[in-house]
Amino acid sequence: MDASAEADTKVILNTTGETDIYIAKYELQPFPDEPFPDEALGKWIDIHVSDPDNVTWPIYVEVGYSDAEVAAAGIDESTLGLYYYKPVDTFHRCSDTGVNMTENFIWAYVNKTEASGLTGKEFGAGGNPPPERVPALTLIGLLALIGILSVVLAVATMKKRKSK
Numbered sequence: 001m002d003a004s005a006e007a008d009t010k011v012i013l014n015t016t017g018e019t020d021i022y023i024a025k026y027e028l029q030p031f032p033d034e035p036f037p038d039e040a041l042g043k044w045i046d047i048h049v050s051d052p053d054n055v056t057w058p059i060y061v062e063v064g065y066s067d068a069e070v071a072a073a074g075i076d077e078s079t080l081g082l083y084y085y086k087p088v089d090t091f092h093r094c095s096d097t098g099v100n101m102t103e104n105f106i107w108a109y110v111n112k113t114e115a116s117g118l119t120g121k122e123f124g125a126g127g128n129p130p131p132e133r134v135p136a137l138t139l140i141g142l143l144a145l146i147g148i149l150s151v152v153l154a155v156a157t158m159k160k161r162k163s164k
Contacts, residue, residue, distance in 0.1 A: 039074070
């Protein structure tokens with residue numbers, strides 16, 4: 001799955017059955033209260049696999065970057081790698097990760113153990129992705145909705161009276 005345009009990310013995997021893959025990019029670190037163990041490039045992605053039992057593990061992940069991003073972060077490019085998140089122990093470097101400095105991408109082979117038990121988290125696997133939150137209707141929103149409906153009702157009533 002190539003999400004280079006949306007999230008600077010490519011995922012290559014083999015499946016044995018129906019499986020949905022979702023890739024998302026966060027603008028900021030999605031767990032700001034959790035310490036990140038190393039200097040970060042500032043790219044935060046979410047990979048969700050709907051049915052990890054239908055995947056031949058590991059999956060291959062590439063995340064692209066630019067020389068300008070590395071320079072801005074002040075990071076030694078040769079130390080770049082991909083990390084995954086677990087709620088209990090926070091961030092961990094993938095066991096098989098590295099960097100292609102010639103083509104400017106970080107790569108990792110993510111195994112099932114690294115992805116297990118995570119739903120809707122970095123390298124998430126299992127279940128359905130979390131549903132989008134529907135905004136709650138506030139008092140101001142409710143009053144605005146009533147006002148709009150009142151105007152629509154008044155216009156419809158006036159048109160009906162004119163047509164008689």
